[in-house]
Amino acid sequence: MDRRTFSQLLAFGAGMFSADHVEGNAIAVDDESRKGPGVPDARENGAADRDAWPASPVTISDFIPLAKAKLPKATFEYITSGSEDEVTLRDNVEAFRRMRILPPLLHGVQKTNLSTTVLGQKISMPIMLAPVAALRMFHPEGGRASARAAASAGTICITSTSVGNSVEEIAAAGDGPKWFQLYVPSDRELARKLVKRAETADYKALVVTVDLGERKDADLRNRFSLPKDMLLKHLRDIGHTKVSERNSYDELVAFNAKAWDVSLSVDFFQWLRRETKLPIILKGVLTNEAVQQSIDLKLDGIVVSNHGGRRLDGMPASIDMLKEVVEAADGKLEVLFDSGVRRGGDVMKALALGAKAVLIGRPQAWSLAAGGETGVKLALEILRDELTNAMISSGCATVDEIDASLLMPATQA
Ligand SMILES: Cc1cc2nc3c(=O)[nH]c(=O)nc-3n(C[C@H](O)[C@H](O)[C@H](O)COP(=O)(O)O)c2cc1C
Numbered sequence: 001m002d003r004r005t006f007s008q009l010l011a012f013g014a015g016m017f018s019a020d021h022v023e024g025n026a027i028a029v030d031d032e033s034r035k036g037p038g039v040p041d042a043r044e045n046g047a048a049d050r051d052a053w054p055a056s057p058v059t060i061s062d063f064i065p066l067a068k069a070k071l072p073k074a075t076f077e078y079i080t081s082g083s084e085d086e087v088t089l090r091d092n093v094e095a096f097r098r099m100r101i102l103p104p105l106l107h108g109v110q111k112t113n114l115s116t117t118v119l120g121q122k123i124s125m126p127i128m129l130a131p132v133a134a135l136r137m138f139h140p141e142g143g144r145a146s147a148r149a150a151a152s153a154g155t156i157c158i159t160s161t162s163v164g165n166s167v168e169e170i171a172a173a174g175d176g177p178k179w180f181q182l183y184v185p186s187d188r189e190l191a192r193k194l195v196k197r198a199e200t201a202d203y204k205a206l207v208v209t210v211d212l213g214e215r216k217d218a219d220l221r222n223r224f225s226l227p228k229d230m231l232l233k234h235l236r237d238i239g240h241t242k243v244s245e246r247n248s249y250d251e252l253v254a255f256n257a258k259a260w261d262v263s264l265s266v267d268f269f270q271w272l273r274r275e276t277k278l279p280i281i282l283k284g285v286l287t288n289e290a291v292q293q294s295i296d297l298k299l300d301g302i303v304v305s306n307h308g309g310r311r312l313d314g315m316p317a318s319i320d321m322l323k324e325v326v327e328a329a330d331g332k333l334e335v336l337f338d339s340g341v342r343r344g345g346d347v348m349k350a351l352a353l354g355a356k357a358v359l360i361g362r363p364q365a366w367s368l369a370a371g372g373e374t375g376v377k378l379a380l381e382i383l384r385d386e387l388t389n390a391m392i393s394s395g396c397a398t399v400d401e402i403d404a405s406l407l408m409p410a411t412q413a
Contacts, residue, residue, distance in 0.1 A: 057370070060342045060363045060379060066370035067138075074222035075137055079365040081218035082309035088317070089309030092340030095317035099349050100408040107395030112388050115154075116399045118357050119205055119279050119300060119334055121177055124154030125384050126399055127347055129376070130308075130338050130359035131181030131207060131283075136164030136230065138369040144173035145368060149376035151176020153384070158207055158359065164230060166237035167194070171201035179205040181283065184261040184268065190239045191261070195276050197239075206276065207303065208269070211284030211311045212262055231256065269297045281336070284311075286321045288328040301334035308339050308361045319350060323404075326354030344386025348394070351402040 057063050068076045082089025114125040129150045136142030143163035150157035151174040159170045161183040170178065180198040185191045198206065218224075226234070228249045235243045235256060243255060261268070272280060279300035285291060286306060294302050304325050306315040318339035329335050337355035341347060342363065350358050360383070367379035396402050 057367075057378060058382065060366070060382065063363070063366040063370045063375065063379060066375075067366040070369050071138065074219075074224040076369075077218040077222055078134070078216075078224050079138065079362060079369070081216050082313065083214065083216050083311060084313035086309060086313065088306055088313050088315045091317040092306065092309050092319070093342060095319045096340055096343070096346045096349060099319070100410075101345070101349070101352075101390075101394060101406050102408050103394035103406060109392055109395055109397040111397065112391045113398045114384065114387060114391070116357060118156065118336065119281075121156065121204060123156055123177070123357065125380075125387065126351060126355075126357035127341075127380060127383050127387070128155050128336075128357055128359050129157040129364050130361040131158045131160035131163070131209070132361055132365050133160045133162035134164055134226070134230075135160075135365070135368060137226075138365055139372045141372050142368075143170045145373035146364060146376055147176060147178060148174045149373045149380060150178075152377055153380040155380065156204075159203070161194075161238070162234065164234060167197045167201050167203070169237075171203070178203045179207055179281075181207040181209055183209065184264060185238060185259060186261040187259075188271075192275055193239055195272070195278075199276065199278060203278070205279040205281055205300070206272070207281045207283050208264070208272070209283045209307075210264055211305070211307045212264075213312065214307075214310050216310065228252065235259065266293070266297065269299065273298065281334075285325060286315065286318065288324060291325055291328040291333075295329070295332050299333060301336060302329065303336045303338055303359065304355065305338045305359075319346075319353070322350060322353040322355060341383075344383050344388070345390045347383065347387045348390045348396075348402055349407065351399060352404050352406050354404075 057066065064080070067079070116123060116126045118128070129146055135146055139145055143159055143165040147157045147159065147170050156177045156179055158179045158181050159167070160181045163170070167180065180203040182195070185194060195206065231249070231252050232243060232245065232247070235252065238259070240255070240259065243252060247255070269280070281301035281303060282290070282294050282299050283303035284305050284307060285294065285302040286304065291302060302325070304318050304322050306312075306318050318337060322337055326335050334356050335354060336357055336359060337350045338359035338361060341350065341358045341360055347358050360379070363379050363383070364376055367375035369375070371378065391397070391402070394406050
């Protein structure tokens with residue numbers, strides 16, 4: 001496979017890419033020797049009980065060493081790394097740290113209510129699970145564990161096309177609210193069927209990711225690849241029923257390389273708008289022009305995102321673009337946010353700049369690897385508690401009271 005093909009394949013997240021297959025690089029989530037600290041697991045313990053964790057994560061970053069101990073190096077680095085020099089990856093997190101909050105005095109609150117709505121759907125807090133590929137590589141329960149964790153936290157799980165479970169498997173995992181993130185099969189009929197399957201399985205919105213082109217040094221060095229069985233299952237889950245065990249790995253890789261439409265344009269969104277009544281959200285927006293296009297296309301929402309610094313290195317921190325994007329959106333579509341959220345205070349800052357809710361990518365992946373469903377539930381509860389505390393400290397009883405007046409002017413991006 002030439003380098004160009006390789007980086008094109010990376011455009012779609014793990015579910016679709018492959019380096020040359022390396023024996024022994026198969027994912028070893030079930031390998032006892034890699035299990036690491038005895039973190040309780042949702043399969044044994046359904047509750048997000050902090051006392052049950054020997055290492056007691058109290059912050060999102062506490063999950064990182066736990067995930068590292070459980071996963072093969074290549075898998076951990078696939079989650080954690082960013083593209084090229086990781087300038088954007090670092091900036092996503094540091095830009096939040098640069099922002100300052102100035103809470104009003106004598107404006108105490110006794111009780112907080114974190115609930116809000118996104119596209120008319122009520123959620124218990126403004127924090128949702130971002131679409132993340134290959135969750136089944138991080139934990140055997142994969143996307144099902146994430147979906148269940150989101151449901152019990154009262155929030156929405158956005159399932160990636162590349163998650164490693166079929167649309168129906170995730171739907172059967174629990175009855176919590178779900179959205180489907182669409183990578184687009186190049187066979188339009190298959191794309192149509194996939195959209196219909198998501199509708200039938202009761203997903204409530206489609207998120208179309210438009211920032212493509214993932215190429216990460218760590219993944220190249222580690223020759224990170226999807227094992228054959230996962231690649232085969234992924235292709236079959238999408239609807240490619242003709243691929244089978246009899247195909248060699250290289251044949252599957254070649255098939256996969258042609259299976260996806262990388263050239264999304266206005267035509268595609270016009271087509272999708274005709275095909276479905278579900279709300280459509282465009283993920284990967286950083287500029288006013290993209291907001292205007294989304295409005296012209298009559299889309300329902302956007303996610304301000306640089307894909308967590310996994311795509312084009314050198315893009316600005318997402319949070320630095322949020323204010324401008326919200327102004328351009330002018331209330332005509334719902335604005336969600338991701339990239340770099342690690343604290344409840346970060347959620348408050350994003351809301352202060354006008355986001356309706358935030359999505360978490362790596363925090364979900366680390367906590368899933370560390371403890372399955374229990375891990376993701378705990379990560380969500382930590383963020384909920386931190387946000388509650390930030391709201392109490394700044395005199396906000398409800399999320400609607402969080403606004404730009406809380407931010408020091410120089411840091412309003
Ligand atoms: C391991 C991993 C896989 C991802 N796979 C997808 C994907 O399949 N589709 C997608 O739209 N975004 C994907 N993303 C990006 C996330 O949806 C989100 O934009 C990003 O992780 C947010 O940044 P954060 O990791 O700092 O929270 C992935 C992120 C990670 C960490």
